[in-house]
Amino acid sequence: MKKSLYYLFLICIFISPFIFINSYLISPSQYNIEILKASTENSLENEIENSVNDQLDDLDVSELEDLLNSSENVEDLFQGKTFLEKIASIINGEFAEDSNSVWEALLNLVFDNLLSFLPIIATVIAVSILGGMIQNLKPNLGGKSIGSVVHFVTYGVVVILVFTVIMKMISVTSSTLGSIKSQMDAVFPILLTMLTAVGGTVSVSVYQPAMALLTTIIINIFTIFLMPLFLISTVLSLVSNLSNNIKLDKFISFINSLFKWVIGLVFTIFIGFASIQGITAGSIDGLSIKTAKFAIKSYVPIVGSYISDGLYIVLASSSLIKNAVGACGLLMLVGTILAPVIELIIFMLALKLIAGIIEPLGDGKVASFVSTISKNMALLISMIVAVSFMYVILTGLVMCSANII
Amino acid sequence: MxxxxxxxxxxxxxxxxxxxxxxxxxxxxxxxxxxxxxxxxxxxxxxxxxxxxxxxxxxxxxxxSISQEYELQEDYIYQLNVYKTEAIQNEISSDIENSGYKNVIVSVSSENFSTNFKIKSVYVELSNLVISENAKHKNIIDIENEILNIVLSHAKVDRAEVYFEK
The missing domain is CATH 1.20.58 (Methane Monooxygenase Hydroxylase; Chain G, domain 1)
Incomplete structure (x- = not known):
């Protein structure tokens, strides 16, 4: 049940940029319909484009450009464009054509990872088959102890092989969390600036603490509390399968459920508060923007009908930029988490496959060790997914608020 | 721990x-x-x-504990407030011109450095005023009233903060 939720979140994260971008590209056309009664389409488009370009010149995205250049996957996803160029092309509606290359990159990642894990899969299976054969075919010399020694050797080799990969996975996960944090630190100030520019001052006062909470406390909880918990559970599953008599399975399941409950609580509380407060603040902001506009319109007797609303062009282009910045941020997020998440998933599946293959060969303890480790890998995946999902929700809320023009 | x-x-x-x-x-x-x-x-x-x-x-x-606070890009907000002020100013002057009063110079001053965009005051210079034929009023007080209405329709500003110079 919980695991299927994680996968649901994962799918949501990967799809969300496309949905958000497609839905927010509608807002300029709605805006067009409203204002176009007076002005011709071409001149308005030009005006908005000019205004967008003017504003993009003033926007400082150097931090994001640095982040963009530091990651190869993200650069591929951006197709060699700079951040500003990508924002401009998203505003012009050129986004959907990229989706083919995304799928291609995804398939490439899957097969690359599969190939890189093949040696370790083969070695683990070979070692346990050998161990099983020796145990089954051993001459009846020393009785019990030769069998135990063979089991220990097999187990030790498998543990060493699996733990080299796990250590790599841990460093991958923590570096991914770190780069998600640095992305958030770069994207959030720009989003807040844009939100202020559009007039969403109440929303800013809600989202500012929420964002600070996400990037400091929640990331800290993940790295200094949940990461050690994962390590504890892994180490205990190692020692628990050492002997037949002493089992720590229940203790491991306690630690795993502690992990899941902490993630679940943090996630639910954060998303709950951020969305409820954010939606309320957004409606307050929308009301104040609307009343200002209404007051202006009702005053104008005749003259107001054919002027081009310069102020609204400025605001509309700001909100376009705000949504495009959010969309680009999500695109960067996808580029960052795609590779590690796929790596983790493939490793988890590979462990399950290994456990399935070596189980019939007799050595039940090695098989149960490998399958426990594969269950633990889901914890690492859920860490990345939970942080990214909170980021996606927060960005989506900011993109939704103060869009009333 | x-x-x-x-x-x-x-x-x-x-x-x-x-x-x-x-x-x-x-x-x-x-x-x-x-x-x-x-x-x-x-x-x-x-x-x-x-x-x-x-x-x-x-x-x-x-x-x-939270030790982080995001800084807004003040330069950008300032520049955007300048754009907004310019847009309002242009709208007011084009409205006034469309009502038949030419050579009226309008200048809007607003709090550009604040994150809360707000118009402080509006100055209307009528010294070079040229009244064209399609204008509704010829009397200077009526003209002032009409211009005042136009200004108030575009900018949320106190009636007392609209200054006329003749």
Whole structure:
């Protein structure tokens, strides 16, 4: 049940940029319909484009450009464009054509990872088959102890092989969390600036603490509390399968459920508060923007009908930029988490496959060790997914608020 | 706190490994069973040993407090406020011109450095005023009133903050 939720979140994260971008590209056309009664389409488009370009010149995205250049996957996803160029092309509606290359990159990642894990899969299976054969075919010399020694050797080799990969996975996960944090630190100030520019001052006062909470406390909880918990559970599953008599399975399941409950609580509380407060603040902001506009319109007797609303062009282009910045941020997020998440998933599946293959060969303890480790890998995946999902929700809320023009 | 947790886990792992090695080395027999149960007791003791010290302990969550505040890009907001002011100014002057009063210079001053965009005051210079034929009023007071209405329709500003210069 919980695991299927994680996968649901994962799918949501990967799809969300496309949905958000497609839905927010509608807002300029709605805006067009409203204002176009007076002005011709071409001149308005030009005006908005000019205004967008003017504003993009003033926007400082150097931090994001640095982040963009530091990651190869993200650069591929951006197709060699700079951040500003990508924002401009998203505003012009050129986004959907990229989706083919995304799928291609995804398939490439899957097969690359599969190939890189093949040696370790083969070695683990070979070692346990050998161990099983020796145990089954051993001459009846020393009785019990030769069998135990063979089991220990097999187990030790498998543990060493699996733990080299796990250590790599841990460093991958923590570096991914770190780069998600640095992305958030770069994207959030720009989003807040844009939100202020559009007039969403109440929303800013809600989202500012929420964002600070996400990037400091929640990331800290993940790295200094949940990461050690994962390590504890892994180490205990190692020692628990050492002997037949002493089992720590229940203790491991306690630690795993502690992990899941902490993630679940943090996630639910954060998303709950951020969305409820954010939606309320957004409606307050929308009301104040609307009343200002209404007051202006009702005053104008005749003259107001054919002027081009310069102020609204400025605001509309700001909100376009705000949504495009959010969309680009999500695109960067996808580029960052795609590779590690796929790596983790493939490793988890590979462990399950290994456990399935070596189980019939007799050595039940090695098989149960490998399958426990594969269950633990889901914890690492859920860490990345939970942080990214909170980021996606927060960005989506900011993109939704103060869009009333 | 975390070092004590890691030492706890290490001692659990150590005791279990020790028991496995002892079990491996001892010959099969009656005594093996007793040693096994003794080791089980030791493991239970090791697992529950840190629990009593948790009671009455004050946890320090200071390193989890929010120390971060995002800074807005002031330059951008300033520039955007300038754009907004210009847009309002252009609208007002084009409206006034469309009503038939030419050469009226309008200047809008607003709080550009604040995140809360707000128009402070509007100055209307009527010294070079040219009244064209389609204008509604010819009287200067009526013209002022009409211009005042136009200004108020575009800018949310106090009536007293609209200044006329003749």
């Amino acid at each position: 975390f070092s004590s947790v890691s030492s706890w886990i290490l001692s659990i792992a150590g005791v279990i490994s020790l028991s496995v090695i002892v079990e491996l080395m001892l010959p099969e027999g009656q005594i093996n069973k007793y040693i096994r149960s003794i080791f089980s007791f030791i493991i239970v003791l090791v697992i529950i040993s840190p629990l009593p010290s948790l009671i009455g302990k004050n946890f320090n969550f200071n390193d989890l």
